Amino acid sequence: MRIVDRRLNPGGKSFSNRQRFLRRVRDTVERTVREASRERAIEDLENAQEVTVPADGAREPLFRHMPGDRRDFVLPGNRDYVEGDLIDRPEGASGQGGREPGRGHGQDDAFRFVLTREEFLSIFLDDLELPDFAKRGLVDTQKLGSRRAGYSTSGTPANLSLKRTMQMSLARRIAMGRPRHRVVERLEEEAASAKGSEASELLEEALRTRARRMRIPFLDPVDLRYRRFERFPRPVAQAVMFCLMDVSGSMTEHMKDLAKRFFMLLHIFLTRRYQRVDIVFIRHTDEAQEVDEETFFRSTETGGTIVSSAMVEMDRIISDRYDPASWNIYGAQASDGDNMLSDNELTRTLLQDKILPLCQYFAYLEVANTNESHSLSYVGGSSLWNAYTPLAAKARNFQMRRVARRDHIYPVFRELFRRRDGAHAEEAT
C-alpha cells in the first residue's frame, strides 16, 4: 500500500474547463452581468455574482425515453394498500407513485453557480469593451516604485550581492577542481620530508598543484552578481470619487441609469488603481446635500436647479475630510443640463477656481433621453453645457460629454479618460 499526499498538487484543475463552460454560456452570463450592473449598488458590483444558466445554454442532449403508456414503480414503505387498490394520482412530484428512480434528468440542466470576482469583472468590462484600460489613463498620478527582481551580471558596486557572488565563486572552484590550500601544503610537507627520486616526484606534484591553484582564481569577474531592481508603477494609495447629480424633476429614471452606469465604470476603474476608494454622493436641486447611494439614485425631488450648490458642497466636503495632499480626488457630474441661468456663471467660476485645482480629474456628463440624438458635437446646447464649454478648452483635467443611450456610456467614458494624455484634445466639442 502506498499513501500519497496530493494536497500540494496544483489545484484548479477544473479552471480551464470552467473557462470553456463560461465561454459556452457566455450570452446568459453576459445578460446576468448586465442586469447586475443595473441593479446592484456601485460598491457591491465587484462581488461575486450568482448566475442561473438555463437549460438551452448548456444542454447536453442524449437519446432518452418519454414516459410510455404504462409506467411501473416499485416503492418502499407501503402503509395500507392491498393488491388491486386504486389510488388517486398524486398532486405534484412528491408523494407515492410520483417519481421513478433514474428518471430525474431534465431538470438538472438549469442550475445556479457563482462567478468569481475576476470572471465577473472581465465579463463586465468585456461587455463594455474595455481594452487595456488600466494601462492608459491617468499616467501622471502613478508613482514608480522599485523592487527586487533577481540578480544580474552587471550593476553598480553598491548593488553587489556578496552572498550570491561567493556562491557562484564556490561553485566554479568546485567545478574546475581548484586544489585546496591544505592539499598544497600537505604535498609540500611530504615533498620536504621525502627522500631521493620520490622526493622530486612529490615536489613536482606539489608545484603542479600550486600552479593549478594559482591559475584558477578565487574570485573571477564571471562570479560577480548584482542585485537587480526593476521599476514598477506603484498605485497611489487612496482616492475619493465625488458623484454629483441633478435630481430635480426633469431627471428621468433613464437619465439616472445612464449616470449610474457612468459612475460604476469610474468606480471600477478607480478601485483597480487605488487601494482604497471612497465614494461621496451629492445630489442637488436648488440646494445640495450629501446622501447615500440609494437616495442618490432612487429619489426624485422637484424644485429649481442650482448647480453651484453642489460645487459648494463638494468643496466643503473636500476641505472637511479629503486633504488633497493625501487623496486623489475625482469628480463626475451628471445632469440634464438645465440650470438657472443666473447660476451658470457662478457654477463655472466655482468649478474653475475651487474644484478643478483640487481634482485629478473632473468629468461632466450630460444625460439625455433616448429619443434625443447622441451627439459628440453638440451645438446650441443646454445652458450648463454652454457655460462649461470654455472650461473644456482650457483645463486639462476637465472634460464633458453628452450621452443619450446606454451603449454610448462606455465609448464616452473611454474618450473622457483617454484625453488625459492630450493626444486627442480637439477631437470633440
Next chain:
Amino acid sequence: MSQLLFEGKDWSFETLQAIYDAVESVAKNDLALDTFPNQIEVITAEQMLDAYSSTGMPLLYRHWSFGKRFAQFEGVYRAGLQGLAYEIVINANPCISYVMEENSATMQALVIAHAAFGHNHFFKNNYQFRQWTDPGGILDYLAYAKNYIASCEERYGEAEVEQLLDAAHALAPQGVDRYPRKRRMSLLDEERRNRARREESERLYNDLWRTVPTAGEAARKTIDHQRALLRLPQENILYFLEKTAPKLASWQREILRIVRLISQYFYPQQQTKVMNEGCATYCHYRIMNALHEAGRIGDGSFLEFLQSHTNAIRQPTAHDPSYSGVNPYALGFDMMSDIARIVREPTEEDRHWFPDIAGRGDEIAVLKDVWANYRDDSFIAQFLSPHLMRKWRLFHIVDEADAPKLKVESIHNERGYQDLRRSLASDYEAGRHTPDIQIVDVDLAGSRRLVLHHHVFAGEILDVVDAALVLRHLTSLWGYEVMLEEVDAATNEVLKAHMASPEP
C-alpha cells in the same frame, strides 16, 4: 496499553498507515477479500470537487461539460446543501482511493474499509469489470487521451474539437458494446469451418439449381455483402462512425474512439451500482464492527461511524417528501446482510426460496460468489427475499396512461413476491433506461443516408427535442442524411420517424 488506532478526530500519516494495516488484516483474514494493491491519496475538498466533475477520474481531457459539472457541484457544496462524498475510488491497478484531508480519523477508517477494500474487491472480481475494463492500463490510457485531445486542439482549434466532443458525448450511451464481441477464430478453426461448409454444399449440390434464373440476385448479393462488411445492424453507433463515417479525418476517428472506450469503461459501473455499493457498505460495516470489537476503535468514534453509516443507508419511504427513488446503498447493504442471514440462520421460507444457499453456513463464500457473478438486475431477480420485501414493505404501482387512477399491482405478500421482485429487477436492466437504437442500413447505392431503428418497448418513444439535437450531432459526424425510425418492438409498426440533414 491502549489498543486504539486513534483517539479523537485528528489523523496523521502514521495513523492512516495503522488504520490501513488494521483494516487490511480484517479484510484479508475475516472476509477473505481479494483486492488490487491499494494506493491512498490524500486530497483537499477542492480537489475532490475536481475529481467529481471529471467523472471521478484523476485525469481527463478538457471539455466545457466538466466545467459545468464542477460549477454545479461547487454550487451545491458551497450552499451547504450537500456534503461532499467522503471518497472516490478508481477502478485501476493499483486501486486509487481518495481520502479528504477534512475527514476525521473515523471517516478515514470508514473510507479505507469501504473503498480500498469493498469496492476494490468488487472491481477485481465482478465479471462485468473483468470483461470490460482494463484496470492496469486505464490511467495510462487517460493520460494518452488527454494529451492527444490537447494536441488536436492545438492543431485544429478548440472550437472544432469541442464540436466533435459534443457530438461524441451525445452518442456516448450508444457507444458501448453490450455483449462481448465475438472472438476472432484461429486460422485452424476457420479452415475447419470452411472445409465443413464445402463438404455440405457438395452434399447438397443439385445440378437442377443451375437452371433457375438469377436476375437481380447478384445486385442484391453485393448490397448484402456490403452491409455485412459494414457489420450491420450495429448497436454501437460510435464504433460504426469511427470505422465507417466517410467524411471524418483520422484524428476525429481517434477522438470518437477515446470517448467510446471511456464510455465502455464506465458501463459496468452503471450496471452494478446496487451491488457495488452493497458490497462496499457490507464490507465496511463488517470491518468497522470487527475493529470495534477488537478494541481498536473507541466507542465515541464507533458512534460517529454508525451515524455516517446510517445516513448512507437511509431509505425514506415513498410517502416521505424526501423520497427520491431507491437508495442503492440501502438496497445493496440490506440485500447483502439478508443473504448473510439466509446463509447463517435461514427460516423455512428462506429454505424454500433459496435452496442453494440457505443454511450453507459460510456467508463470505456465498457473498463472494454473488459479487463475482451478477449485475444489478440479475442480482435482484435472484436474491431479493420475501423477508426483505416485507421489511421494506415494497409495493408495486402501475400507472396506465388512460386509466383514471393508479393501480396497486402487488404488495409484499405471498402472491406479490414474484411480481415485486421481477418488476424491481427490471428497473435495473441496463437496456431499460438507454434506448435500444441500432444502425440498420446505409443507402450505399444512392444518398448514403444512414437508417437507424429505435426499438420501442411499452410505448416509450424518444423525447423529440433531445432526439433532434442528438441527430443533428449524428449527421455532423456521418456527413449525410440520417433517418431514425421508432419501431414498436412488438408489432414492428413504425411509430415515428425523425430526419436530419447535414448543415451545408
